[in-house]
Structures are given as structure tokens and as C-alpha cells.
Amino acid sequence: MDLKIAGKVAIVTGAGNGIGRAIALRLGEEGAHVIAADLKGADAEGVIAEITSQGGKGLALQVDATDEKAVGVMVKQGLKAYGQIDILVNNVGGGGGSALVINLPIEDWDRTIAVNLRSTFLCSQAVAREMIKRKAGRIVNIASISGKVGESLVGAYCAAKFGVIGLTQVMAKELGRHSITVNAVCPGYVWTPGWEHLAQWLKENFSTMGDKSPEQIFEERAKAETLLGRPQTPEDVASLVAYLVSEEARNITGQAINVDGGAVMQ
Numbered sequence: 001m002d003l004k005i006a007g008k009v010a011i012v013t014g015a016g017n018g019i020g021r022a023i024a025l026r027l028g029e030e031g032a033h034v035i036a037a038d039l040k041g042a043d044a045e046g047v048i049a050e051i052t053s054q055g056g057k058g059l060a061l062q063v064d065a066t067d068e069k070a071v072g073v074m075v076k077q078g079l080k081a082y083g084q085i086d087i088l089v090n091n092v093g094g095g096g097g098s099a100l101v102i103n104l105p106i107e108d109w110d111r112t113i114a115v116n117l118r119s120t121f122l123c124s125q126a127v128a129r130e131m132i133k134r135k136a137g138r139i140v141n142i143a144s145i146s147g148k149v150g151e152s153l154v155g156a157y158c159a160a161k162f163g164v165i166g167l168t169q170v171m172a173k174e175l176g177r178h179s180i181t182v183n184a185v186c187p188g189y190v191w192t193p194g195w196e197h198l199a200q201w202l203k204e205n206f207s208t209m210g211d212k213s214p215e216q217i218f219e220e221r222a223k224a225e226t227l228l229g230r231p232q233t234p235e236d237v238a239s240l241v242a243y244l245v246s247e248e249a250r251n252i253t254g255q256a257i258n259v260d261g262g263a264v265m266q
Helices: 018-029 041-053 068-082 106-134 155-178 193-205 214-225 234-244
Strands: 009-013 033-038 058-062 087-090 137-142 180-187 256-259
Touching: 009 018, 009 068, 009 106, 018 033, 018 041, 018 087, 018 234, 033 041, 033 068, 041 058, 058 068, 068 106, 087 106, 106 137, 106 155, 106 180, 137 155, 137 234, 155 180, 155 256, 180 234, 193 214, 234 256
Parallel strands: 009 033, 009 087, 033 058, 087 137, 137 180, 180 256
Antiparallel strands: none
């Protein structure tokens, strides 16, 4: 299938590793000019080096997506390099530790809300202003199934991802008249640093975990909780993102679509 995104300009935040890296590489494979933004500039450069080695085009930027000024500079640099921004993938995210809500430090709460929700708001606001001028654009927010069903021990993360889905719906309503689509993708059981921290916490606090490694705890949880009996990969998520930013998905907006092996049916 020709997704018809060759030559489109795409910003991917948190593109240095994990899901963001997979998304950036997939969009590069489809012919998009990728602006890889990451807090770790060297990681962003590594992704762009891989894209260019395969004949693609891209730009690596070191960006703190929770900082309004830094986001503004990112957009200006993207416009200077390519003249337009067609696609925004808000992928920056992560947890702030594992704890019951009654024990959750306010610092962890604030950091988790900022990384997941504030970053999505700031980047969407800055990029949407430019998309409105051209009456076209695609925005995809990486949420989580934890934004649909609350989960013990990750209260701040759940609250942030519920917020991302709500913001997605609001932006879809506000930007639809400008031919801009806004959707969310909700990964399920993808091995990430957040999952590693949670699995480690479970290992340390529940004797039933025995001598299992965090990876084993994660694998067993994914097998038990998904209909397909297996975890998901960053590439699984990237495939859906590539579709949503394409012309094939021009009539899909305001949706929060799961990539979770059937773990959550809503």
C-alpha cells in the first residue's frame, strides 16, 4: 500500500529510542522527511543517521518537549529546514515511578504530567498554528491503554494518558474545520523503561515473584492479559502511526486506537 507520505515533513518527539525511534524509522522508510526531536541529542542524531544511510532525509534536534521556548525553537528550525510541517507525532512520555496514590511524591506526579501531557499540549499548540495556515495536517498522540483503564501503582501515568486522550478529542473538534486530523494511539504491553521500573517494583515488593527477572515478569503479564498471548513491539505501534498520518486515513479523527493484542476492548 502506498501511504502517500513521501516528501511530507514529520516531527517525531522522543524519537531517540523505543517507540519513537520505530516511528521515525518507519516514516523515513515511507519517504517522509523526519525531524527527530529528543532530549538526548545524540540519540536523535543516531536515528537520523540511520534514515539518511537508507537514502532518506531528516534533521536531528535536541529538544525538551516540556519547555515552551524549546518547542517554539524546534518548530522554527523545522520550518527553516523544510518550509512546512505536515505531521506531528507526540511520542514523548514515561512514568514517574511506581507507588500507590497515597504514597506518590508530588515531584513524581508533576514530572509525569509534564512529560506526558504538557509536552503533548505544547507541541500540538505550536505545530497546529502552522498547520492551520496551510489547512492541512496530521497529529498523532501516543497515549496508552493506561489512558483508558486505571491501573494500580501508576496513578500519575494513568491520569496523564487519560488527559492525552481527552486533549486528542478536543483538538480533533477544534481543528477538523482546517482539515487537520488528530488521533491517539494506545500501546499495550511494549517493553519500555516505564514497564521495567514497574516490573522491578513488583519484584521487590511481592515475594511471589521469586527470582524472576523484570523481563520475565513483563512477559508473563503480557501473556496473561492479552488475547493473543504476547507483548507488542515498537514496530507494531509504528505501523498504525504510519497509516494514521497517511491519505488512507483522511477520514479518521478524534479516535484513540489500541495496539494491545486485545488487552482492552474500548
